[in-house]
Amino acid sequence: MRGANARIAVLLAAAIAAAAGARAQSGPQTGQITVTGSVDRMCIMANPQVNLGASTNIGQASGGTVTIADLSDDQQMTTKSTDFYVTLSGMCNYSHLLTISSDRGGLWREPAGLATGGFANGVPYRATVDWGGSETVLLASAAGEGQVQQTLSVDQPVVGGVLLHFHIDQSATNAGSGVPLVAGNYDDTIRLTLGPQ
């Protein structure tokens, strides 16, 4: 478009020169060029960066995956308290909506349906998001397996970091506080989205 704008300017100059040659003008001559541009509404968000230094009970963080070191307490055999912090650099140039969702509504054993009496197979957690000076909290209560989500409406453009704090309470399970967890692998996927309101 900049190339196109330049060609328009040359054509206008040639036209003015041709007009001057055909008929001389004694008064001042004026021309007007209107330049218009537009910026699309856009949001961008970088890959999550886990702050391992401030975390507790985290084994490793790689790419978009965080692995909890030991989900159960070795003495009580119930859920072990866990915290980690994630930053995702982001930008939205318009009033927008931040959405945080959980695919399974808690950390569920994979597959979930194998708990026997006296054991739990789901772990509730809380994900708190700070963005643009506002906060929202997603409660993945593990009350039942299924997607849950929370939104945060932001009425201004924002550049900065989406700050996520993931927290699991000590002894929290889907079968009550302190219930032992059945052995296995537990997982969930948290999705952060910046988009139109």
Place this chain on the structure above:
Amino acid sequence: MTNRTDILLAACLLAGLCGPALAATVAAQPLQVNGDVPVRCKLSPPAAGTSVNTSFAPNSNGGDLTLTGLVDPDTALTRATESVIQIPIICSGAYSLTITSQGGLSNQNASAPSGGFATHVNYLLSANWAGATQSVETAGSAVTLDLSQSGSQAGNLSIDFSLPAGRGPLVAGTYTDEITIQLNAQ
């Protein structure tokens, strides 16, 4: 179209945010969280249940079951004796659970049986766990009850020691056996 791409790239570079998540109007990032719960087992201190002619004293390693009247003092024949011991157990996954007797009650200090008196007496050992019961009568050599399971379980392991009346007569002395409960996560 070329101009729009230029603007997007410029914004990306200025903000230092260039990456695979680059999007025109919507940005999304997934974060997967996972954790593992290993198979763990816990054996809690035992407690005495039903008791006939016995007393049970738990300790840090299990407990001591004392037969308070092993034989009839007039005949030296065994008296009916029974003890049920409850042991809380919890395992979060597959495990092996075995109860092993060394083979019966033996008088380690006595010489060979003589004069019609015995130095060894067998008893009945039974274990109930997770809805299953296994029983055996000792016969002089080690014997094991296997109550292993492939899934998580929590409850009380019930061990029933039973000595019928009329066995013997027994030589004077102390009779002992050792019952070992072994629980291993798998």
